[in-house]
Amino acid sequence: MLKKITSSELVLGLYVERLARSWLATPFWTRSFLLESPADLERIRTARHCEVYDAITSNRPYKKGWCPAESLRRMAAWRGGHLDARLFAAFVKCLGIYPLGTLVRLQSERLAVVVGQAAGKTLTSPTVRVFFSIRAGTCIAPCVIDLAAPGCQERVVSTESAERWGLLDVDRYWAGEPAVA
Incomplete structure (x- = not known):
């Protein structure tokens, strides 16, 4: 039986049936694979931060997107649990404290x-x-x-x-x- 897991639960040697994300610029999202490369694991976890930021800053039919600075503040609160603290710090370094549009x-x-x-x-x-x-x-x-x-x-x-x-x-x-x- 298949089990849904978060990207933080991914480990090397895990067989992945499907990634439910469109943001991966790899063929992974179209087929199953064995997660063997530390670089692939890092890319999947890094992409998670981009996906979360996109989701919370985008306007949706059911909610207005948060402003960029507020989004980073909220994401900072999710470090260590929902988001990786080290990767989040690198993400903020790319965006800046005041992201575009703030x-x-x-x-x-x-x-x-x-x-x-x-x-x-x-x-x-x-x-x-x-x-x-x-x-x-x-x-x-x-x-x-x-x-x-x-x-x-x-x-x-x-x-x-x-x-x-x-x-x-x-x-x-x-x-x-x-x-x-």
Whole structure:
């Protein structure tokens, strides 16, 4: 009889009848196999983090996706149980503390959306597109700021909720479209 198990229960030497995931860029998901390679085991476990992140950030008919920063906070709480702590740390290093699309408040009392994370730079200083003045309560001409640039005095003070500010579609802002409130 077949038994469903989680990726954390996979071990070398296990015969896998089927992986119920479409994200594996291997022929594994189309046929059964004997799990013999430590590299394959690592890839399966690593892909789990991507699958979870995709599931909780995506809008579904039955629930609205969580914002990227909130998703990472919740995933951090699942380390050691649902998610592997070492692989989660590597996952966050790839995404950054403020993943693409995260709405942030800057110390200058403006809102911005994260549009990039430079490799090798601090995870707390992403590149952002500023588009909203909190003081004026309105959209402003967008500008891109690299918070990790030498001499940049701007910094992120918090993540924000788009609903709180009446912003219709934050995704369009990081894609470069004009801001609409």
